[in-house]
Amino acid sequence: MRLWLFGLYGIVSTTAVAGERAIKKGLSDKTGLVSELEQFKDIEKYSPLDFEAFGGHEIRNLDKNLYEELFSHWENNFHFDYRILKSLKEDLEKIKAKKGTALNCGEGVLEELKPLQTLEDEGLSLEEIVEKLEKDLTEFADDDTVAINVASTEPSIDYDKQVHGSLEGFEKAIKENRKDKISASMLYAYVSLKNKIPFGNFTPSVGSSIPALKELAEKTGTPHAGNDGKTGETLVKTTLAPMFAYRNLQVLGWMGYNILGDLDGKVLSHEQNKRSKIVSKDKVIGKILGYYPYTITEINYFPSLQDNKTAFNFIHYKGFLGTKMKMYFIWDAIDAIVAAPLVLDIARFLNFAKKKGQKGVIKELAFFFKSPMETDVYNTHKQFEMLVNWYNSLR
Template sequence: MKLWLFGLYGIVATTAVAGDRAVKKGITDTTGLVSSLPVFKDLERYSPLNFDQFGGHEIRALDRNLYSELFSHWEENQHFDYRILKELEEDLKDIKAKKGTALNCGSGVLEELKPVSTLEDEGLSLEQIVERIEKDILEFKDDETVAVNVASTEPVIPYDQEVHGSLEGFERAIKENRKDRISASMIYAYVSLKNGIPYGNFTPSAGSGIPALKELAEKNGVPHAGNDGKTGETLVKTTLAPMFAYRNLKVLGWMGYNILGDLDGKVLSHKQNKESKVVSKDKVVSKILGYEPYTITEINYFPSLQDNKTAFDFIHYQGFLGTKMKFYFTWDAVDAIVAAPLVLDIARFLNFAKKKGVKGVVKELAFFFKSPMDTDEYNTHKQFETLVNWYRSLK
């Protein structure tokens, strides 16, 4: 089994690869991996935990390798034991990225990743960009290859029925070089699904979520899932909000204030890039409760935190006899450490789904996402039960 990562040199991707190799070498255990829970113990028969090979696309530091990028992230964050880092050097130094695209990725990506090297810099048309991405992936893929998008968050591209509404329209737009309506995540998803590769969108970017690409997945019999990995504050929200519903307590307001550093924080400090992330985080409470309390969701860059993501949440709620009360919580985690294992989980479950003949949106993987496709179920407890039941029904 192989894993192709869009955004290969980012801290989430490099930590995911490091984690996979550390487990393989027996220098760490599987803590944090949902797919390694006892209830999924037979998954190893279909989707082994340790991947045979890693590859990916990137738009920066193409003269380096995965180990050098991981080391740079480690110097800033010290997000795991240094002894593990050193033991992985030989395993990671030969993993190198191919040049990717930053089409419509916004000022946040292009300014904060400087210097960048993209396919657009070569003056390629949209059709030529697709051909280059496809060439790279076809040279890498086998029958058990999965692709996951862990690149930086893109700005929202306005929905265009003519381009996004059908596969015919989307492919026509590629031929007509409609760069104004197609983003990098759409290109990555298109190439993956076109070539029978299951695709997971770990970002809030459009990815495979547009109707045209859902149509392609169904046509080619390929499973895909997304959007936006649920790793921290939103995981707590979707776990805690059902408690208020179960107890018939009325949530009057929910404020979530997030601060983070590192590249993710830099990119999200740009308004355009932040927009889709805020929407993804904000809507979950009303989806679970069935009504819309007053909400504030804010994300701000805080440089000294590096990859430590901290969230302060305040919940104002009403109980018996109309009495108003308050609940507070703080979430503090190393973002790459809570995100990286989920990338591996999603890839394993998508490969399992392909082997079992599942095609199109795998809504049963909603447990892993803030904005899961094709489902209105946001309750973490029910999502996990759905995941387990789906797995048992197929194995």
């Protein structure tokens, strides 16, 4: 398998690559990988945990290589054993990103990641940008390639039926250079799906979730899934909320307050970029309970934490005889360590789906996402069952 990562030099991406290479070298076990569970044991036949190559697009530090970028994240976080880092140097130095696009990526990206190096800054039209992205991707890809978006979170873009509602409208907008209507994540999804490369969206950005790109996936027979990796606080929320439902306890209010540092935190400190993340995190409770209690969902930048995201949750609920009670939990994790294995999992399951002739949205991969496409199943337990059943029905 080959894996193309949009946002190649981020901490999630570099940690995913390092993890796969460390496992291959026998320097780490497979803890954290869902695809390595007993239930999926023969996935190895279709999508081995042995990636042949990694590549991707970036919009900064294009003179650097993946090892240098991993090292700079590591210096801030020490998120795994230094011996692993050292042993991967030679291998990871060979991986270099290609220039991507930051079209409509919002103030957070423009301000916090500068100086940016983007295709639009070369004065290219949308059509030329697409050509360039497509060239990079197809030169890298073989029949066993998957692409995943792990770039910074974009603001949501106003839905325009003319452009986003059909493939014809979308392609017309590209020809007409409608840069105001199309974002980087849409272009990444477009070039992947157009070339029959399964696409996973690990971010809350639009990606392949518009009708135009769903149509493209059906047309080219390509599987895709998203959006926004469910790795931490939301994983716990969607695992815990069903408990209140099963016990007929009424949730009155749920507050989730997240603090994080690092690049992701910096980008999310900008209101526009933060909005899409909050929407993604906030709606899950109502979807599970079938009613919408009062919720507060906040994310704030806290520089010294670096990648150590901490989420404080307070749940107010009502029990027997109308008595009100409370529950609290704190999730305290290294974001990249919980996210990176899922990137590898999603790639393996999407490749498996392609090999089994699946196309369009793979809703059974909902287990991996905060805002899964084309399903109302948000309950983690049910999502896991759905994943196992789907896998068994195809293998």
